Amino acid sequence: MTGDRPKWKALLLKENERCQSRGTKLPSETYFNEDIQAQCLELQSSETLVLLLFQIADANAFTFLQEAIFASKTTEIDKPRKVSMEMSTGDRFNIMDKLDGDITFNALLKRYHLMELFRNSGGRESGGSMVIIPVYADSSFQRPGRKGNPISNACADVTQRMMTETFPSLRPGTREYDSKKVIMKRYRVLASRFQVFVDKFGLAILCFIQPFQGTRGPSWGISDNKIREINDTNLKAFIDILDQSQGDYLRSVCKAAEPLLSSLIYTSSSKAAEFPLERIETADILQLPKGSDDLLFLLRDVSRDGSTF
Numbered sequence: 001m002t003g004d005r006p007k008w009k010a011l012l013l014k015e016n017e018r019c020q021s022r023g024t025k026l027p028s029e030t031y032f033n034e035d036i037q038a039q040c041l042e043l044q045s046s047e048t049l050v051l052l053l054f055q056i057a058d059a060n061a062f063t064f065l066q067e068a069i070f071a072s073k074t075t076e077i078d079k080p081r082k083v084s085m086e087m088s089t090g091d092r093f094n095i096m097d098k099l100d101g102d103i104t105f106n107a108l109l110k111r112y113h114l115m116e117l118f119r120n121s122g123g124r125e126s127g128g129s130m131v132i133i134p135v136y137a138d139s140s141f142q143r144p145g146r147k148g149n150p151i152s153n154a155c156a157d158v159t160q161r162m163m164t165e166t167f168p169s170l171r172p173g174t175r176e177y178d179s180k181k182v183i184m185k186r187y188r189v190l191a192s193r194f195q196v197f198v199d200k201f202g203l204a205i206l207c208f209i210q211p212f213q214g215t216r217g218p219s220w221g222i223s224d225n226k227i228r229e230i231n232d233t234n235l236k237a238f239i240d241i242l243d244q245s246q247g248d249y250l251r252s253v254c255k256a257a258e259p260l261l262s263s264l265i266y267t268s269s270s271k272a273a274e275f276p277l278e279r280i281e282t283a284d285i286l287q288l289p290k291g292s293d294d295l296l297f298l299l300r301d302v303s304r305d306g307s308t309f
Contacts, residue, residue: 008050015054018289027054030291031245039241043234048226053242055222057208057253058290062298063282064104064210064221065260069275071105072264083112083266089165092117105264107211111194112265115206118191121162159188190228193235200239201247202254204261249291256299276300 012027019026028034032053040050055061081095096113099106162184163170163177170177197205212221230238242250260275277285277298288294 204257
């Protein structure tokens with residue numbers, strides 16, 4: 001790692017303060033003990049991975065979600081921009097291209113559109129492994145006896161199908177086709193990285209991986225480029241570390257966030273649900289330690305159970 005002081009140390013100090021103020025165990029006693037720390041720091045891209053270990057589903061991640069909820073209710077959002085299972089890949093790509101990543105709600109919408117594009121084009125992760133398994137609606141891309149690395153071939157096939165279904169009129173070899181294919185390869189790699197998290201913890205986990213937003217400071221969030229740069233071996237090892245250190249908490253958060261995910265992201269939601277996350281001051285969220293029941297409570301759909309905060 002470069003620099004005099006790794007960025008994650010500032011996050012550790014802040015999380016220690018939250019825990020001490022609430023009388024809960026410190027990260028060094030739970031999800032960032034000496035063994036976990038040593039495992040993380042042995043990995044390539046360790047700076048990115050340790051930042052992610054602290055930031056995934058922490059108090060800041062909940063403020064990110066709060067921003068997205070407010071934006072979805074105070075900004076005029078056309079329903080077609082939300083995620084629909086029936087949307088064509090071409091329409092989905094065009095929507096993604098117009099979603100400004102600097103806007104919190106748009107960043108979330110773009111992620112879930114990307115995942116649908118990836119899956120509908122034959123990409124998925126197999127049981128949490130790092131091997132992409134092509135899943136095709138037809139056999140036009142399957143080539144028995146094909147030479148080369150099977151995993152590389154599978155990745156190429158997914159990218160090819162994404163191109164074919166998104167830009168059916170573009171001819172391979174043209175400048176426009178090649179330009180779009182570069183973008184599509186990046187999308188495919190990013191989606192495959194996200195899918196590993198989804199396989200292990202649930203679809204809502206993408207709501208709790210904070211995107212980089214410079215306005216929040218240099219230690220806040222992880223850029224898509226950083227996630228894409230993590231190689232398969234290190235990502236698999238990191239997912240195992242996450243599961244070992246905070247897997248139960250992350251799965252609980254994702255399960256609790258399912259109503260929010262449906263209301264916020266998908267067109268199938270019949271009405272906008274209400275959550276304590278909308279009623280609490282951002283400054284108060286930032287006092288809550290990662291893993292606390294208070295954070296989980298913020299995800300309850302109070303429009304169903306009548307709870308108050």
